[in-house]
Amino acid sequence: MRSFPSKLLALVCGAATVLGCKSKEEPLPSPVPPTDSLHVASPDWRDQILYFVMTDRFANGDPSNDNQGAGEFDPANGAKYSGGDLKGLLEKLDYIQGLGATGVWITPPVANQWWDPLVNYGGYHGYWARNFTQVDPHMGTLEDYQRLSRGLHERGMYLVQDIVLNHMANCFRYTSYNPADVTAGVVLNRDAKPGCGPTQAPFDQWDPTNPAHRAAGAFHWTPTIDNYSERNQELNYQLADLDDLNTENPAVLAALKDSYNFWIREVGVDGFRVDTAFYVPQATFKDFLYSSDTQHPGVLVQARSLGKEGFLAFGEGFSSDNAFEDTATRKVASYMKDPATGEDLLPSMLNFPLYRTAGDVFARGRPTSELAHRLALSQTLFARPHLMPLFLDNHDVDRFLTGGSEAALRQGLLFMMTVPGIPVVYYGTEQGFTAQRGAMFREGVDSGGRDHFDTSAPLYALLREVTSLRKQHAVFRRGVPTVLRQNAARGGVFAYKMEGEGQVAFVIFNTSDEETLLDNLPTGLTDGSELKLLTSLGGGAGDAHVGRGGGLSLKLPARAARVYMPTGRGTPPPAETARITLTNTSGATVGGDFELSGTATGVATFKVVVDGALGTASTVTVNGDGTWRTVVSTAGMVDPNIQHALVAWAEEPQVFSGTLTFRVNRTFVTLLTHEDPANDDVGPEGRYHYPTDATWGENHQGDLRRVTVQGAGTVLKLALQTNRVTTVWSPQNGFDHVAFTVYIDVPGRTGLTVMPRQNASLPTGMDWDYHVRVHGWSNGLFNPIGASATEDGAPVSPTAAITVDQPTHTVSLTLPGELFGGLTHLSGVKVYVTTWDYDGGYRPLVPAAEQWKFWGGDGATDPLVLDDTPVLTVP
Structure with missing residues (x-):
C-alpha cells in the first residue's frame, strides 16, 4: 500500500x-523571498x-x-x-x-x-x-x-x-450509438477551430472511423452521458460530448x-x-x-x-x-x-x-x-x-x-x-x-x-x-469547530467554537432577516469572563461578558455576526433579581395555537420569543399575583418533524425562563386546482420549440398539466405537475431541464407588473409582491425593491422549500408564512406560474434550431415563457 x-x-x-507548523502560531510570518523564484x-x-x-x-x-x-x-x-x-x-x-x-x-x-x-x-x-x-x-x-x-x-x-x-475537446459525437459498431452514427467536428482533433500524441488518435485510432484506444468510443446515476456512463461516456479519455x-x-x-x-x-x-x-x-x-x-x-x-x-x-x-x-x-x-x-x-x-x-x-x-x-x-x-x-x-x-x-x-x-x-x-x-x-x-x-x-x-x-489567528486556519447553537426551525442563530493552536474563538451568526435572540450560549467559561470582539457584521457590536452559568446572551440584529476571543479577564455578573418560569411541559405536539402560562417575579413585562425570532415576539404582562398567560401563534409552522423552541425573556434585568420545546402537526388544505391543457408549452404564439439536444426529446418538461394551491395557516404550497420530471444531469434540487418562475400577489400590497428578465408583463389584474425562480441548481425568492425588466429585485429569505414527487412528475414549492405577515388566511392571494429553463440566466431563445437553446423566436424581445397558467386567485 x-x-x-x-x-x-x-x-x-x-x-x-x-512545513513550518508551530504549536501555537499567531500571525503568519512574512515570507522569505526565494532565491530561485520559479x-x-x-x-x-x-x-x-x-x-x-x-x-x-x-x-x-x-x-x-x-x-x-x-x-x-x-x-x-x-x-x-x-x-x-x-x-x-x-x-x-x-x-x-x-x-x-x-x-x-x-x-x-x-x-x-x-x-x-x-x-x-x-x-x-x-x-x-x-x-x-x-x-x-x-x-x-x-x-x-x-x-x-x-x-x-x-x-x-x-x-x-x-x-x-x-476529456479533451469535442472532435466526434454520436447521433446514434451501436456499441458493436462504434463507427456508425459518428459526426466528426470538421469545422472546429483552429482544427479538428488534438495535436499531441497519443491523443491525436481521436477518430473512431480510423481503424488505427480505434486500435490505439486512447479514447472511449462512446456517446454522451444520458444517465448520470449510472457509474459506467459516468466513467466511460462523454461528458457533454467532450471526447472521453481512456x-x-x-x-x-x-x-x-x-x-x-x-x-x-x-x-x-x-x-x-x-x-x-x-x-x-x-x-x-x-x-x-x-x-x-x-x-x-x-x-x-x-x-x-x-x-x-x-x-x-x-x-x-x-x-x-x-x-x-x-x-x-x-x-x-x-x-x-x-x-x-x-x-x-x-x-x-x-x-x-x-x-x-x-x-x-x-x-x-x-x-x-x-x-x-x-x-x-x-x-x-x-x-x-x-x-x-x-x-x-x-x-x-x-x-x-x-x-x-x-x-x-x-x-x-x-x-x-x-x-x-x-x-x-x-x-x-x-x-x-x-x-x-x-x-x-x-x-x-x-x-x-x-x-x-x-x-x-x-x-x-x-x-x-x-x-x-x-x-x-491560527485557530481559524488550523482549529476544529464545535457547534454550540443551531436553529432547527428556521434561519437564526448559528454559533460554533473554534479550538486549536492553544486558542479558542467563538463565531456567532444570525442568518435571519430579522432581529434574533441568542440565549445562554454555553461557552464553558467562568461566569463574567470577558470576550474581546475580533470582528463583526451588523451594528451594535462590542466586547461582551459571559453571564451566569457560563452562558452568553445577545440580541443580534438582522444578518449580524460576531467573532469573539476570551481575554482571560472577567467581572462577576450581578446577583439574580428576577425569575420567569413556565408551567407547560416540553415535548408536546400541538395542532395549532396554544396557551402558555407561568409565573414571574421582579419583572412587570417580558417577551415570549419563539425560535429566536424577536421581530414576532409577543409581549406579556405579569398579573398582580405573579402569574401570567398568553397564546402562542403557530400560523407559519407546518412541518411535524421540526422541533420548535421558545423562551420567556426580559431584557432588563437580563433574565430567561427555561426553554420549552414543541412540535406542530398541521394539515394542508387544497384551496384550488387548475387543470392546464397538454402540449401548450409552445410559447404565447405557439412558435417555440425545445433545444434539439436529445435530453429534451419528447419529455416536455415545461408543459404544465396541473397546479394545486394548498394552504396551512398562512403557509402556501404550490404543487406543479408537468408532463415529465427528469433528472438527466443529476440536479441537486431533484429536477432539471425546466425552471419555474412563480409570481405572488399579496392582498393589500402594491407591487410590480414587469416580469424580470422574461421580456413580459403579468396578465391584467395582477401585480407581484414576490417572485420565485427555481430550477435544478438554484432557488431564488425576490421582492420588488430594485426590480425592473432586467433586474430580479431584492433577494428574500427563507426561499421556497422544494420537494419532488418523481412518479407523479410534480415539483412542490412551500412558501413560509412570514411572507404573508398581516394576513390571517390566504384568501385573495394571487398566483401566476410560468415555465422556461435556466442556465446562468434564462436559457436563450433564437430564431433557428440549436442544440442548447430554445428556438422559434427573438430572445431579445419575445417573452421567455413556454407555458403558463391564468392568474389563480385563492378563494
Missing part, C-alpha cells in the same frame, strides 16, 4: 516540525487563501493576442473569447494580494479548441484541450506563464493550475503524467485542481499521483523531486446532498481515501457538500441546523478537511448574489474564513458580480463598459478584513 507523503499528512495534525517549497496549505480566476475574463495585458483570426473572439458574445491573458493577470497581482489572497488558481491555460460549431460555443474557459503541453495563444506564451509564476513566488504567493484528466490505457496515463509534470517542472506550478474527478476511476489517481515509474513519475513524486514536498492536488466532485443526507459527501470522501483499502488518493477535494448547505442557510434562509450537520460531517467523513477548498460560488454555478443578498454574502465570506479548509474567492465576488463569467476589464463581456478593480469597493474592504482575521 502506498503511503501518503508524510509532510502533507502532517498539515492536518499540527505537527510542529513539519521553484519554491510548498506552503502549509491550511494557511492559504486562493483567488480563482477565469483568465480570459480577468485582465487583458496583451491585446495583440486577443483575436487569432478564427472568428473565436468577440467581447460582446459570452460564448467567445474576451481577451484576458496571463500578462494581464500578472499586472493585477497587487490587486489580488491586497484582497488578502495568498495564491491564485487559474483555469487551464493549455492550447484549446477555440470554437465548436456543433454547439456554437467557444473554449475560452480552457477545458477543451487540444494539447496539454502548450500555452494557448490567447493566454500568451510559456515565458508569460513563467513570469506569472515568478511574480507570485516573489511575493510569497502560490500558483494553482486547473487540469483535466477526463485513462486505464497505460499510454494515455503516461502521457497525462508527462503533460502535467511539464507544468510543475517548467513553470513551477504549486498545485493542481483536477476537473471532473468523478468521471475518472479512483484507481487512476493512485498512478497519476504516486507512480514511482522513473520514466513517467506521478505528479506528487515529480513535485517532491523539485522540493515541493506538500504539492496540493484537489479534485472537483460536482455533487451535493439534501439536508441531513450524506450520499454525495461519502462519494467526495472516496476520492480522498479509498474506502475499501484505506489508501490515500487525492490529497483534497473541493467541498461541494458544504458549498451547497452554506448557500441554503446563508442565501436561502434554511434552518441553521442543516449547516451544523454539514460542518460536523465534513470533519468526520473527510480525511483531510483542513485541505479542502471552500467556496460560495464559481464558474459552473450561479453567482451567490443572483439569489442571495449582499448581507448574506458577507456572512458566507466570514464563515468561509473561520472554519477548516482553504478559502477560495471567485474573481469578481469582491466587486459584487452577478454575471457568472463576466469580465473584470471594461472591454470584456458583461463588464458594463468599465474596469472593476476597485480597491475601495465595500466587498473588497470586507474581504480584506476577514482574510486578515484568518491570517492573524
